[in-house]
Amino acid sequence: MMQELSPPALEIRALRKCFDKPAVEGLNLSVRPGEFYMLLGPNGAGKTTTLRMVSGLLQPDEGAIDVFGIDALADPVAAKQIIGWLSDEPMIYDKLTPLEYLEFVAGLWNVDAAVAEARARDLVGWLGLEKVAHARCEAFSRGMRQKVALAGALVHEPKLIILDEPLTGLDAGSARLVKNVLAERVRAGATVIMTTHILEIAERMADRIGVISGGRLIAEGTLRELRDRVGTGDSPLEDMFLTIVEQDAAAA
Amino acid sequence: MSVPGSLTWFAQHEARLAWREMMSMMTAGRADRERKVAGGVIIFVVALHGIAYLVLGRGGALAQNHDLPALVGVMAGIILSCSAMLSQAMESVTRTFYTRSDLELILSSPARAQRLFAVRIGAIASSVSLMSLLLIGPFIDVLVWQGGAKWLGGYGVILAVSLVATAVAVVLTASLFQLIGPKRTRLVAQVAAAVIGAAFVIGLQMAAMFSTGTMSRLAFLQSTYVLAHVPAIDSVFWWPARAALGEVPALAAVVGACLLIFLITTLVYAPRFATFAIAASSVAQGGVATRGAGRTFRVEAASSALRRKERLLLGRDPWLMSQSLMQLLYLLPPAVLLWHNYASGGGAAIILVPVLVMAAGQLAGGLAWLTISGEDAPDLVLTAPVPQSRILRAKIEAVMECIAIVFCPFVIALLLFSPSLALIAAFGIGTSAASAAMVQLWFRSQSKRSRFGRRHTSSRIATISEALSSVTWAAASAVAAAGSWLAVIVVAIAIGILALVRSFSPSAAQLRLRAHV
Numbered sequence A: 001m002m003q004e005l006s007p008p009a010l011e012i013r014a015l016r017k018c019f020d021k022p023a024v025e026g027l028n029l030s031v032r033p034g035e036f037y038m039l040l041g042p043n044g045a046g047k048t049t050t051l052r053m054v055s056g057l058l059q060p061d062e063g064a065i066d067v068f069g070i071d072a073l074a075d076p077v078a079a080k081q082i083i084g085w086l087s088d089e090p091m092i093y094d095k096l097t098p099l100e101y102l103e104f105v106a107g108l109w110n111v112d113a114a115v116a117e118a119r120a121r122d123l124v125g126w127l128g129l130e131k132v133a134h135a136r137c138e139a140f141s142r143g144m145r146q147k148v149a150l151a152g153a154l155v156h157e158p159k160l161i162i163l164d165e166p167l168t169g170l171d172a173g174s175a176r177l178v179k180n181v182l183a184e185r186v187r188a189g190a191t192v193i194m195t196t197h198i199l200e201i202a203e204r205m206a207d208r209i210g211v212i213s214g215g216r217l218i219a220e221g222t223l224r225e226l227r228d229r230v231g232t233g234d235s236p237l238e239d240m241f242l243t244i245v246e247q248d249a250a251a252a
Numbered sequence B: 001m002s003v004p005g006s007l008t009w010f011a012q013h014e015a016r017l018a019w020r021e022m023m024s025m026m027t028a029g030r031a032d033r034e035r036k037v038a039g040g041v042i043i044f045v046v047a048l049h050g051i052a053y054l055v056l057g058r059g060g061a062l063a064q065n066h067d068l069p070a071l072v073g074v075m076a077g078i079i080l081s082c083s084a085m086l087s088q089a090m091e092s093v094t095r096t097f098y099t100r101s102d103l104e105l106i107l108s109s110p111a112r113a114q115r116l117f118a119v120r121i122g123a124i125a126s127s128v129s130l131m132s133l134l135l136i137g138p139f140i141d142v143l144v145w146q147g148g149a150k151w152l153g154g155y156g157v158i159l160a161v162s163l164v165a166t167a168v169a170v171v172l173t174a175s176l177f178q179l180i181g182p183k184r185t186r187l188v189a190q191v192a193a194a195v196i197g198a199a200f201v202i203g204l205q206m207a208a209m210f211s212t213g214t215m216s217r218l219a220f221l222q223s224t225y226v227l228a229h230v231p232a233i234d235s236v237f238w239w240p241a242r243a244a245l246g247e248v249p250a251l252a253a254v255v256g257a258c259l260l261i262f263l264i265t266t267l268v269y270a271p272r273f274a275t276f277a278i279a280a281s282s283v284a285q286g287g288v289a290t291r292g293a294g295r296t297f298r299v300e301a302a303s304s305a306l307r308r309k310e311r312l313l314l315g316r317d318p319w320l321m322s323q324s325l326m327q328l329l330y331l332l333p334p335a336v337l338l339w340h341n342y343a344s345g346g347g348a349a350i351i352l353v354p355v356l357v358m359a360a361g362q363l364a365g366g367l368a369w370l371t372i373s374g375e376d377a378p379d380l381v382l383t384a385p386v387p388q389s390r391i392l393r394a395k396i397e398a399v400m401e402c403i404a405i406v407f408c409p410f411v412i413a414l415l416l417f418s419p420s421l422a423l424i425a426a427f428g429i430g431t432s433a434a435s436a437a438m439v440q441l442w443f444r445s446q447s448k449r450s451r452f453g454r455r456h457t458s459s460r461i462a463t464i465s466e467a468l469s470s471v472t473w474a475a476a477s478a479v480a481a482a483g484s485w486l487a488v489i490v491v492a493i494a495i496g497i498l499a500l501v502r503s504f505s506p507s508a509a510q511l512r513l514r515a516h517v
Helices: A047-054 A076-079 A098-108 A113-124 A143-155 A172-185 A199-205 A224-228 A237-251 B007-027 B032-058 B059-064 B068-098 B103-107 B112-149 B150-210 B217-221 B223-229 B236-244 B247-283 B302-315 B318-328 B330-345 B348-373 B378-384 B387-417 B421-444 B448-458 B462-481 B487-504 B508-516
Strands: A011-017 A020-030 A035-042 A062-067 A081-087 A160-164 A191-195 A209-213 A215-223
Touching: A011 B421, A020 A047, A020 A209, A035 A047, A035 A172, A035 A199, A047 A062, A047 A160, A047 A191, A047 B462, A076 A081, A081 A143, A081 B378, A098 A113, A098 B302, A098 B378, A113 A143, A113 A172, A143 A160, A143 A172, A160 A172, A172 A191, A172 A199, A172 B217, A199 A237, A199 B508, A209 A224, A209 A237, A209 B487, A215 A224, B007 B032, B007 B236, B007 B330, B032 B112, B032 B217, B032 B330, B068 B112, B068 B217, B068 B223, B068 B236, B068 B247, B068 B302, B103 B112, B103 B223, B103 B247, B112 B150, B112 B247, B150 B236, B150 B247, B236 B247, B302 B348, B318 B387, B348 B387, B348 B421, B348 B448, B387 B421, B421 B462
Parallel strands: A035 A191, A035 A209, A081 A160, A160 A191
Antiparallel strands: A011 A020, A011 A062, A209 A215
């Protein structure tokens, strides 16, 4: 009941962004608080562009973005305070250790030192980084770097966690750890919006799935709702996804 | 058509890549700029010939006398070129070991990798000689025009020196690799390269100051002390100088000997390069240092956290620090002069002011690039709940802190002679550093810190503007230090230059687009 009264975790209205050609065209999207929302779409569909606009990394040409009722375009600093962003390419500082990196992130988000340290140590433990917590990141594998970056996205306990292909390049064990941490954050009340090409993960973790193509939302719903809409019975998400995209392409 | 895997095939492959990379660097990836770039290169070469003419004047007369002073002067020039070439070659050789790019593809193929490395050693010699030909060639041309064809020997000497410099660089870097291992070689070789490049000039300048009390290197080289202590005029030592002065037997001997050294080095070391490259790729940079295990978190305000982060990153990257602080090596001679001046009670301190102002501008430009454009986690910083203006201000503050730390001792030392000179120096250092930082801010373009060595290629306008701004502020402070009111006019010019540069800079919207598309 409380969730119904509270503003959406993310509300996007008529969002447009054009580079050489339109990347996002009049996108409307609403994500509920505490939801694990999976954004799917073929390459170049506009998923990353959309999420970068929500995170304040890109300025939209038109449209509105509200994060928990905060107008992210009018007051980006307030919106950023409650957002955690993780891109597919882990961008961390080679010469800092994971704990120093988290200490720096805590400074940017102005988290109390004692709180930040406790959270950082928890995250380092959950993500299996204890043994390298005081080692510089320069020698880390891609998976380890991604885990450090994820810890950075979570250390200020954001209400809205946005992840763009966070599992790319992770081994099975690391992917499991990341998924567990994200599931734990959702249980704790956070909202997660994530893009992925690994449809099996979307099938298993998402509360709702949105499919973007050509910069527009072409389908949205729970797995069951999408299956009913496409009429593919209990077929895997992969079949359903391809059918939706093909139907949209044919209609266009 | 060459056979795949052969020397010529690899040479064609490398030449094509080098040409495309050079064109991409010069045109910033825009095909429509090729004509403009060609025009710019022609103007640059003509301008260099003009400068050479102004510098040399009637230099052809030197060719008439192959006496000891002439040989000393020419030989010093050759050694200077050699140290610069050796520095450049060492950096290139090190890059060959550590840049993985296509190495994995080639090393995993059945092609004989030593051929590729032989070609790459040749390519290093070519690039080293090309750079010197570009800079020294105009001087040789002017000498040929004024003194006759015998000066063409200078070209032969440049080629010979570039071959031997490359050979020495290969031997030195390979020896370092074997002695201290791949982990440390990268840093040591790059620092050594930078020191070698600067050492000869600085050494000569300091020797000049101690012997003649001025910063004039030429006066020192022609002094009776030097002439009395160099080898006899008929010594083999002077053959490179004689070759440059057009003596054909000396030229043949020098070119032949250098070519032989180069070929032997290539034959011996090219097969070993594959082993070095594999060893280098298997070593993680810097290793796993464990420190600060017992330290508790110290969370500061965003701007303090940013400044602290910049200090940490710079302090922990000795290569980066050596690259940016290398410019400070050139402050050594003025520092010695200051001390010398203090001891003798002279008034030479006045010439220090522009040197300090110029160095501050250059150092600030490098540091500002690192903090503003060389941000390795741009998404993190941009998604933080901190206004971008505050982020940029914190980064510029970090730069200005470093400048203050480096230049404060000089200003304090100047204060002992003349408070007014110290004031002018402090003002000049501050404005020059701030101007360079502003230029970097206006022309920021997202890059990796590891590309610091090639930062000049990202925006040529920024590079030229930064240098021009530093030079103008140095000129203004020099005029002010001389006590002339004309300094006001030079300051106005410096401000005008900055305004002009600002008008050329991309808008904030363009910068955002450039950073994120």
